[in-house]
Amino acid sequence: MKTKLLVLLLIASFSIHAQQYTSIPDVNFENKLISLGIDSGAPDGRVLTSKVTSLTSLNVSNSAIVDLAGIEDFVSLKLLDCTDNSLTQLNLSKNTTLTGLFCSNNKLTTLDLSTNKVLNQLNCSTNRLTQLNVSKSTALTNLNCSNNLLATIDLSQNSLLLMLGAEYNKLTEIDLSNNTALTSIQCAHNQFTSLDVSKQLALEILDCSYNWLSNINVSSNIKLWKLMCNNNSLQSLDLSKNNKLTFMFANNNLLTSLNIKNGTNYLFNPNTSVAGFYGNPYLTCIQVDDAAEAKDRWVNRKDAHADFSTDCAAFTAIPDVNFEKRLIALGIDRDGLNGKVLTSNVASVTILRVYGYSIADLTGIQDFTSLTILDCSDNELTALDVSKNINLTDLRCGQNKLTALNVSKNVNLKSLYCSYNKLPTLDISSNLALQSLTCQAAELTTIDLSKSISLTSLLIDDNKLTSFNGSGSTALKSLAIQNNQLTTLDVSNNTSLNSLACNRNFLTSLDLRKNTELTSLNCHTNNIKCILVDDVDYAYANLSSHKDAFSAFTKDCNAVTLIPDINFENKLIDLGLDSGAPDGKVLTTNVAPLTNLDIKGSSIKDLTGIEAFRELKTIFAEKNELTTLDFSSNKNLNVINVRENKLKNINVRENNLLVGLSVSKNELTTLDVSQNTKLWDLSADNNQLTSLNVSKNLLVENVIVNNNQLTSLDLSNNTLLNYVACSSNKLTSLNLQNVKTITSLYCHDNLLTSLNISDQTSLIEFTCYKNYLTNLNLTNNTKLNSLDCTDNKLTNLDVTQNTKLLWLGCEKNQLTTINVSKNTMLNQLYVSNNFLTNIDVLNNPELTILLLL
Structure with a gap:
């Protein structure tokens, strides 16, 4: 017998050596080889090695090839053209004779050329390369690596390089000191x-x-x-x-x-x-x-x-040496540091930026007669004369030591930035065209805006203003006046205002009823309890993020909210939100800013008035006697707990910030959570729900709907689910397709005849007892440690892949055999009421409970 076997092995060995093949897994690659006459017949995933080893040139461009595996046997290749394919990797470690490589227009992220030492032409453009090492390819004369993601490239070893193409990368520097033979350099579109x-x-x-x-x-x-x-x-x-x-x-x-x-x-x-x-x-x-x-x-x-x-x-004197140095650096002064500059050089300058150069004297600026933009910020200037620069439209002179600023001749000025100076007053009465004024932290005590009819942006925060009159600036859209000393602020004439920052003042009231265009408001760190607005709903939805917690939006600062339920009002009194004896109402300004409300176990039957709690984020109202709830006005809610009431309906359609909802132990027959797209925890067990649509709740992780009247449940869109409890319903269908993250699944006591859990590869705990299942495939559930499939109609149960099982219950089925030899960690096994004649538990040393009868 041994002799026969040896003969067979020898014959097989000779056969293999006689017909050696190279694997070509990519069918498009093989099709191309067939069309080139290198391979023949129908594609079979291989080619005779003898056909490829002697090839010196191969062109497989534009062939829809994804994988060039097999190229390693083309050991004689000198020229390879695989451009215009879909390659993501390319292994050329065996192709050491390559002199020309053309692999542009692919999807390569890496390219290893460490063994391709005789390469002289390389085109790897239009790929996704983040690095390229050509240090071993010292014979390289032509390199095109354009249209990649290269941030660096080292060409120090490529002294023979004649042509370099490196456009459209992210290169910030390149050292060409060793590449003295270069005749063409194309490096556009870099950094x-x-x-x-x-x-x-x-x-x-x-x-x-x-x-x-x-x-x-x-x-x-x-x-x-x-x-x-x-x-x-x-x-x-x-x-x-x-x-x-x-x-x-x-x-x-x-x-x-x-x-x-x-x-x-x-x-x-x-x-x-x-x-x-x-x-x-x-x-x-x-x-x-x-x-x-x-x-x-x-x-x-x-x-x-x-x-x-x-x-x-004409020359123009520039006595400040730092000013002249900057003009030299800008190329405006081109005859060296000599205290002067050609007037012809400066007369046509329209934009001058000399910020941050320690300039103390801007003498000479008068000859910059075409100047429209001047930025001399962050210097040492104590005086600034721009009376000759009548074309100025934009002046930036902030961060200096200016004590006076005269802009009376600059009638074309549209933008003025003079922050961080020492200007107690600022006269802008002649600047009727001024649209933007920024004068922050400039020690201003007064400012006259009566002529500022074109002003749209005003930033005068961090000054010493005690009063403000902007009634003439009716075009104003943005006002920042925070951190001053204001006790009142009237913006009723500024009806175009869309942004207002008046925080850190001494304001006690704020009337915004005329400011219907307002989209941004910052008024915190004042003492404003009531903010008058035209539209309360809009204000809470769009303007509430930067106000004090005790500040409330209202149309009437004395408005009250009706609280018809005496127990509800008593609870508000206990919480300090109302006072005195119950009178069926509460000041709206007392409840509107509240963010958290805990009224559980208070015998409340009617929550009318909750609509005034505009900023509410969490509410705990469990264990009351509520029958209906509408949270449509509480748009900031993110947690609602109203379990153990008598709810027949609840409206949460407007609560799109909701992350947690508990309505367990109520009398709900319907529940609409389609608008709660941020929801990650849903508890609705012990109700009378007949259907539930969670297809829009893509972030939900926990769904608890036990003890309802559900007949089907589709969770296929909820791919982040971790915990699912849907037991004690009337389910005939449970769709868990694509949900791979579930670790706990409880679907027992339903009417299921089939259940596919092949996608639930993270499942640890699983109960499906009291159903009508005839088959249960657990092959993919290798993390399972607890399984209860009791009281079904199973005739077969394969748990050989579930090696982490600790607890297994499969009683009351129709099993004739069960193999637990692979479940060596099992400590409890319940198999009674089946058709078993024997069971082998010799491989279950941890078993402490075994129920057979």
Whole structure:
């Protein structure tokens, strides 16, 4: 017998060696191999290894391939093209002879090239790569890794690199010091703030557009014929050494200096070149070889305020050295630190930002006659004269030491920011166009807004104001006046107001009845008990998050809420919400701000008046005698406990913040929770419910509906369920499909004939006794430790996969055998009233209770 077996093994071995196959699990990959004549016949998941080992080139592009498994046997491959597929991984560790790899337009997240040391061409663009290591591929000459998610890339070992494509990534820096042979660099649409190409003497093409570059030096790149540096933050650009340029875009930058005077006319030949300098708001002079020629040919390629000149050179005194340094840094001053700047350089400047540079004197600002925006915030200024800057529309001079500010000549001013100064008064009577004023923490004691008819935004918080009159500012939409010393605030004329912040004052009242556009209110840390509003419902729904807890919205500060149930009112008296003898009413302002109400066990029959408890978040009203409840006005409720009452109906349709609802032990026949989409705990047991729809309650974790009249229950949408109790109903259908999180399921005492629990892989406790089940598949319920399926019609019960079972009850069924040999942790087993003739418990050493009869 041994001899025969040996012969068979030898024959099998020879057969295998004679016909060795390579597995090709992806049918589209194999179909492509068939179409290429590498494989034949119908796809069978494999290809003769001998057919692939000698292949040197393989093109399987655009073939809907998901898996390139099998490629490892293509050991002679030099060229692989698998572009335009759906690959998520690519193992090329065995393809050590590869010189060209083209895998663009896939879904690769990683790419290991550590063994591909002779690779010289790589295109892995348009994938999902977050990193790429090409340090071992030292022969690389062409690399395209664009359209990925790369934040860094190391090219220090790739000294032979000629062409680099790295556009559309997340690169912030790149070291090209070892890549001196580069002729083409395309790195647009990244996040570079600097780029050094000084060693790339052979460079012909550079596209670094759409980055954050403030400077680029191409003076050593004399072979450069194409330059795209548009959409950056470049302040100066010198192309005087680049006399081969025929294609150049420098538009949409912050250029103040552009020199394209390079001694050639290539750049100005409209038949062979393209150029663009527009979108540079600070560029007034472009230095060229021939100004007339440039104006004739390229007038539409620049901004209207810029001009061409062969020499872009009145001076304006700038005595403050820090001011001049900033002008130099901005490229406005280009002749060094000498206390002056070319007037022509500043006259056309429309936007000047010199914030945070320790400037004490802004002398010279008067010659910035075109200025529309000035930001000189966060400096050391004690005085500021902007009387000559009549075009100013936006002035920011906050965080200085200003004691006076004169804006009387700036009639075009629309926005003024002067916060954090020492301005006791501010005259804006001439600024009729002013729309936005921000003057926070400026030590203001008074402010006159009588002429501020255009004002829409006013932020004057953290000052020393004791009064406020904004009656003339009828266009005002936003008012922040918090942390002052106000005792009254009248905003009745400001009917367009949509945002009001008046917190941290000394207000005792607030009338918002005319402010019907209000969407944001902050009035906390005052002493306001009653806030008058036009629409109470809207106020509580939209304006209540930033007021004091004791503040109530009302149409009448003396309004009362009727409380007809004497026991309810007595309880409110006990809680300090009402006072004196019961009179059937309570001040609305006493109950409206309440967030938590506990009235359990108070013999209350009627909860009329609860609608005034607008801010209620939790209510505990269990063990009363309530028959009906309507919480439609209590929209902030998140917990309701009204168990053990006599409820016949309850309305919770408006309570979309509800997370916990307990209505157990009542007389409900219907319950609508379709609007309670945040609900995670529902207890409705011991009622008379005939149906229950929880399909909208996607967050619910616990459902308890025992002892009702339910005939079906669909929980398939409730995929976060943990605990389900639906016993003692009339269920003939229970749908638990897709609910994998249930750990406890109690569905006993129903009319179920079948039950699918194959999705309940987390189930630990399960009772289904007293049903009509004929089959029970527990194969997937491997975490089960307690099972009671007593009193069904089971003829077979397989618990061999339930090795964690501690308790098993299967009495009163029709079992003829049961195998518990795998249930070694079992300590209680109930199998009486079946048709068993024997049972083997030798593998159950923990068994303490065994009931057979």
